[in-house]
Amino acid sequence: MHNPFDFGTPEAHPLEPTLDLAQANQVLQASLSKLADEPDLEKFLGHLLTVCSDHFMAIEAGIWRYENGLFRLFVSYEDGEIKHGEAIGHPGASLGVARKIQNQHVLARLRKREIISDYPEDFATQPVYEHFRDYFRRRGIQAALKIPLFLGDDLRGILVMRFRHRRVFKPEEAELAFSLANQAVLALELTRLAAVAQTAAIMEERNRLARDIHDTLAQTFTSILMRLQAAALTLDEGGNGARANIDRACDLAREGLANTRRSVQALRPPALMGRSLAMALADCLQQMTEGTLLASEFRLEGQPVPLADDTELELFRMAQEAITNSCKHAQARTISVQLTYQPDCLHLIVEDDGVGFTLAESTALKGFGLVSMQQRAERIGGNLTICSDHNQGTQVCVVLSISRSQPYGDAV
Template identity: 40%
Template sequence: MKAAQAISSEIELEQLLSSLMQILIENAGAQTGCLLLENAGEWRIDAACELVEGESGRTTRVLQSTPITNRLPESIIQYVIRTHETVLLNDATREGHFIHDPYIQNNQTQSLLCLPLVNQSKLVGVLYLENQLAAGAFTPDRTQVLNLLSTQAAIAIENAKLYSKLRASENQMAQFLEAIPVGIGIIDAMGCPYYVNQRGIELMGKGVDPAATAEQLSEVYQFYVTGTDQIYPSERLPIIRALSGECTRIDDVEIHQNNAIIPVEGWGTPVFDEQGKVAYAIVAFQDITERKQAEKLLADYNQTLEQQVTERTLLLSQEIEQRQQVENALRQSEEQRRLTMNFAYIGSWNWNILDNTVHWDDNNTRLLGVEPGEVEVSYRAWWDRVHPEDVDRVDQALTTALATHTDYEGEYRIIYPDGSIHWLVSRGRGIYNEAGQPVRMLGVSFDISEQRNAALQERKRAEAASILEERNRMAREIHDTLAQAFTGILVHMGAVSRLVATNPNAVQTHIDTVRDLARSGLTEARRSVAALRPQLLEDGDLWTALDRFISTMSSLTETHLIYDIIGTPYVLPPETENHLLRIGQEAFTNAIKYAHAGEIRVELVYEPTSCFLRVKDNGQGFEVTTTTLSQGFGLLGITERAEHIGAQLSIESQLGQGTEVLVTVNREAVI
């Protein structure tokens, strides 16, 4: 009874095996003993014990687990495993069917007992005992005791294995919850805090407070109604409502942590026990500061747009077509705002790297554009839906994160079955074995299509405004240039009309002057029109656009033009190349228009980390001061464009020694 109680009191598998072997050997009269357990279809020695004579009497020590081969009589072990029958030999070297087993012959084993441990007709383990000093060591009384204890040992081993699996499952769940970049909180059926993951602690500023009650949660964790100093009613919290079986979502709550205010969005879900009662309530919550800021920006933009549309409608009320366009713009703006406000539910995924399989929850399946069960849940199925242009980038990001043991985050496009494109953000964290090799990655995904579309429309609107402003400036310059030329022509033609009758010899001089003014005006008009053409970059890149521009201008001027490309060209972002082209055109035009240069050299230098654009002339030059840089619109435009793309601008000029404009772009900064 004492031995049975000692066996049943152990729940940790390792400690159970240690105690079990000591008890069985002491009750059997054996010298050594081994306990065999099955692991992945292979039977191995999971515990071994032997009696060692010491100064204070006999003691026991547990040996390290080892394979069966060459350490036990394999023929006997396999017989017991196959038949579930006990093998008892009083002198193994002289009796029984296993006399010729290599182990028995080599060790001259005498007393031997091999006992199956069976629980509910299932073989749980095999107990092997031997005594090499005496024959008949395992008496009937001892054998009877061992038979009684074997049943208790089989039950204890099964329970310990189940407990070990439960602990492993709990550890895996804890790892999953800690890997999720969203706050997770759990309360029990009484409303008392039970668990908070690391992200939740970061957002709330504290972890589990076991003294907090359901009514005190908002006060303890400083939950407030958005935009007020009013404590959020605890009964409205999703996690409290989940205790009554509700699944809810809110986004009108803020966490006040020290001097910081964090707007959050939360989802509450009940967890039921086997009787259908709520056992726990879970809340998932995340920081939505960026989303709130985006909503505010969008609201401000919509307000400004509505005001502009209203003013334009009042001015153009007579135009039915324009009024319809304004109404369409208003409807599109309202639809855009409504879509941006809708929340994209978070989906979770669990990637088994060793098996190359992945498990999605229902939300993650829907994020891929299908309903749960419509598509095979596999790692390949996810890759098949990623946009082909994003596959290599996502794969590289995953590989880098696993190799450097850092968190993965990536944005990519998903192609829905109907052909539509959605943008997703995925974040994940790897799980590694003792050798540091990745075995699993846990993560979440959510839809950011609305935010990206809103940002894209805002960027297009800004680009359109910039283009309009640039065209207006060029139009004013054309107007001013041609106005000056034609005014001079009119003045001289008036003089010609007066001199025809009084001084015919002076007429030719005025006619020559008129011809020069007309030629100059025509040259300026062609130059301005060429500068307005956006297709220079639409049909090519920066170096070819500059080449076409200079080739065009060479036919309009007698100035000697030189254009060199140094290094291997590479493509920069479109906005950067457009501003560099405009800077080159402006500097080139200024050199022709004001410097009266005999030679203009344009150089485009490509280095691995930087790109240089240099425009240098041998004209009359000027003194470079703050006043000259701000008064000349051309120089001011060059300065503003350089600042817009973060480039370094250098303008060097001296009277009579020409001018050099140098723009330096850091390649890594713009890319």
Template identity: 40%
Template structure:
């Protein structure tokens, strides 16, 4: 029976076992199921092989000389290169404590020897199926992020370049009849180009995960505030309340991007002289607040669903399962609040 559903490219399975009979039995079984199989008679040889040949899944015996399966799995999970490879333990040990230890060091499943061929095939396929789904989800998230960046770049740069084209056309028409007006249009083009370049740099900076790699969420936000403060006379206050705790990397990234977009909106559209940013760590939730004292707008207007970064902020909040509110009124500023369940 062929249980390998990924027929376009055979998935590779590494079997690590010091018993030749087990290697031969499992190799024949999985090869017949159209998987590509590699064999390793010891943990050390397996780790050496994996350095240049990453398998899609590993079947790992526990009781081996010199280096047992637990030690092999721990070493795999401690490396960024191999930590995502699913490991299924195989052992004659059937005590609960043995199984608990196998899962605690990073195993995803446990097969007790002697094993049934059909059970091995089903368990292998289940884990590979989960890995495929995970990869699809990652690819979908990458596509969504590309689409978001495309919308953001369009929103921020299209207006600048459209203005440049219009003013260059006007300058061309007036260059021989009204030199003063032509110079005015050329100066306007220069300002639009400078603004467009600044927006392009900001978009490129937003693509870099360095801010979070070099520190936590609050330090990343603080750096963004300092960078933006140096470009404007608007006063920005950033405060952190409560004891900070670690968040999932995707959550931190989404919170950071929402704060960036909210801050950018306040700079570009609010005409504010004061922006307050608060990061509030509570036991059951993290709260982000971005409030300005600018001109405000009608919350029922179309800008909440079309442009100005609001759509991107809502998409990020939805991705985290967070709640996002936007409160504003003409002449009374704008406040954006996000409630995030951290765990």
């Protein structure tokens, strides 16, 4: 059994930092400000793990969720990067591994609100580490710290930090770790509530669509069927009146087609509702720079062509993210957005004259939506490139083959 605040002797790590009250308050205040300002709670958790790793000199840090009797790694800080899902190197992110973890002993201690510290001898003998030993050996991990995440009396997960050295973990550092853990559990709960609200909204929208389909399309097609059946009967009786019934069925079919198109149009994202992609981009740029000292310019070149709704939305969201980054981080004087349609491809460029960054600093952009932008580009078969340098501004460019993004015809 180890002292939860002891990571070895001071001699094991002579450059042990000290954390005074002012430093702790500064860290907590910065983290709370991030929680208040960051709408993406997963990004906040990534920021929190970065803070933990930096201040406690951990090689890795992770937030594990505890749901349905399973601990599973939700977000991880590894090698200077925030990772989610399949990108996480630690095997604990796998649902298959999570189901195999023997966590009864650890769970009992965590429920007592204990901080648990483990070392190589624990990794080698405790069942909870059975599926992690090879990973720990490869990474040279010499210590691990587990801090329980409680919401009221409910255990919601753990904040885990892993180290390549044995070190003294001071009581004041434990207090800071507990405080950061409380922020983490708050973010986890907000994430869960957001997911619940989204599910409820989706169900409500599905019910609305079901009612709309029943009240319009189903009734229309029932009327068409009745008219065609009447036409069939009149044909059997000599054909008198068949033409009128067929003409009426055609009229009803046209009405049904128009209603279907209106229903599909109603599903278009609010960001593009009733507007072309160019109009939505121009409005977004104006809204985000209005009332600021930033000068903005939107340019449309070429003849716009219709794109699939999901393609237009992904392009809009990428531009929106790039504009947001320029406004918040670039310290720019001007921002421009250019949408160019060529015969076989589309170019979307967001450019600023801000402070820029170097490729060596690109890891820092992980928190600025770079991963999300890359994923959006991949989903629509586009190519995303980002060019920047110190004091040279930043250019975000998306190139998309138009042939890949055409709507699937005009069936509805």
